[in-house]
Amino acid sequence: MAKLILTDIKKQPLSFTLPVVAAAGAFAGLFIGTAQGSGLLGIVIGALLMAGLAYAALELLDRSQEKMVRYGIAALFLVAGFLLGGLPGLVVGGLFGWFFGWFVYWVGEGRYRAKLPPYLTAGQVLWHYAFRVICGAIFVFLITPIIVVMPLSFNAENFFTFTPEMLRFDPAGYSLKHYRDFFTSNEWQSALRNSLLIAPAATILSVTFGTLAAIGLSQPHVPFRRAIMAILISPMIVPLIISAAGMYFFYSRVGLQGTYLGVVLAHAALGIPFVIITVTATLVGFDRSLTRAAANMGANPVTTFFRVQMPLILPGVISGGLFAFITSFDEVVVVLFVGSANQQTLPWQMFTGLREQISPTILAVATILVAVSICLLTVVEILRRRSERLRGLSPG
Numbered sequence: 001m002a003k004l005i006l007t008d009i010k011k012q013p014l015s016f017t018l019p020v021v022a023a024a025g026a027f028a029g030l031f032i033g034t035a036q037g038s039g040l041l042g043i044v045i046g047a048l049l050m051a052g053l054a055y056a057a058l059e060l061l062d063r064s065q066e067k068m069v070r071y072g073i074a075a076l077f078l079v080a081g082f083l084l085g086g087l088p089g090l091v092v093g094g095l096f097g098w099f100f101g102w103f104v105y106w107v108g109e110g111r112y113r114a115k116l117p118p119y120l121t122a123g124q125v126l127w128h129y130a131f132r133v134i135c136g137a138i139f140v141f142l143i144t145p146i147i148v149v150m151p152l153s154f155n156a157e158n159f160f161t162f163t164p165e166m167l168r169f170d171p172a173g174y175s176l177k178h179y180r181d182f183f184t185s186n187e188w189q190s191a192l193r194n195s196l197l198i199a200p201a202a203t204i205l206s207v208t209f210g211t212l213a214a215i216g217l218s219q220p221h222v223p224f225r226r227a228i229m230a231i232l233i234s235p236m237i238v239p240l241i242i243s244a245a246g247m248y249f250f251y252s253r254v255g256l257q258g259t260y261l262g263v264v265l266a267h268a269a270l271g272i273p274f275v276i277i278t279v280t281a282t283l284v285g286f287d288r289s290l291t292r293a294a295a296n297m298g299a300n301p302v303t304t305f306f307r308v309q310m311p312l313i314l315p316g317v318i319s320g321g322l323f324a325f326i327t328s329f330d331e332v333v334v335v336l337f338v339g340s341a342n343q344q345t346l347p348w349q350m351f352t353g354l355r356e357q358i359s360p361t362i363l364a365v366a367t368i369l370v371a372v373s374i375c376l377l378t379v380v381e382i383l384r385r386r387s388e389r390l391r392g393l394s395p396g
Helices: 002-007 014-036 039-058 063-108 123-154 177-184 186-217 225-232 242-252 259-284 289-296 303-328 333-338 347-354 363-388
Strands: none
Touching: 014 039, 014 063, 039 063, 123 363, 177 186, 177 363, 186 225, 186 259, 186 303, 186 347, 225 259, 242 259, 242 333, 259 303, 259 333, 289 303, 303 347, 303 363, 333 347, 347 363
16 A cells, blocks of 8 residues: 555646745745744745745756755755844754755655545645644644743843843853742742642542542442532533632631631642543443452452452543642632632742742743643653553553
């Protein structure tokens, strides 16, 4: 099949290649032109430049020299980037040059069809790649604010913007002073200590109650299962400000408002839905004949749960626990309503810092939280794959 597909690849006409490459150049020129003060001019120059380069590479130059042509395009963009933006522009220009040098031949030689079935129509091929471009654009839109925060946390000045020294990649523009401020400040360390006291306790409660609820609701004989499930996962659906206001009025009447226990219970209520969903998903592939076999062998329900059921659903339990921990550790709205100054958590301290005293230490804390979240989500993905292997949904 692969050989059949490869034989169908052929050179594309310029009437197709040039508009596609020009459109890509216009898209890149929009960003570069906007940074230089004229987005429209960037679109025009980008389209004309890439159409000209594509014509020269595919028609005027020897196709056997593809590698040299691609190096030439990269060198051209490197020089242009350095002239427009200095060292940062050099880096960006090199990336654009490498991409467009590859893109010209990828389109012009018809290589975009190499891994696609030969029977696809032009419209289907267009949608195949348009869908990936849309997904990539959404990903960039979501991830860019997080990426911007990270280098700013190393700013040597007390600014929330890139300094000229940072843009020139001058080592004098970078420093770890904001990280030192975080680890030496009594306020930040007190907030971190509160978060580390509240989040684990809330996670334990979430895992305990969420796992038991998921197991109970997975039984077919339980009445009103759907209604109970909807109520238990409602904290994920109801706007957080409404949940926080409701918790405030309830806790203030029962004496839990402003207490450590009240904050823990509130965070546990927010984390339970994540545990229920992940454990319920794990229980979908659980073989219930195993529990019946354990009962026939004389094991009581507690022993059956810990010896038979828990080892198989453990990936879902841990995944739910990690989500519950992240929810508690990053939560700020409920703490503002339910907690007091004694329960000031790390997100609360960040919110207060943004509102009252602008400090780049917030960026350092945000970078640390992002790193912790990435590590925890990596663990979640590893556990998800392990769970699929245990249930036979993916190869080992």
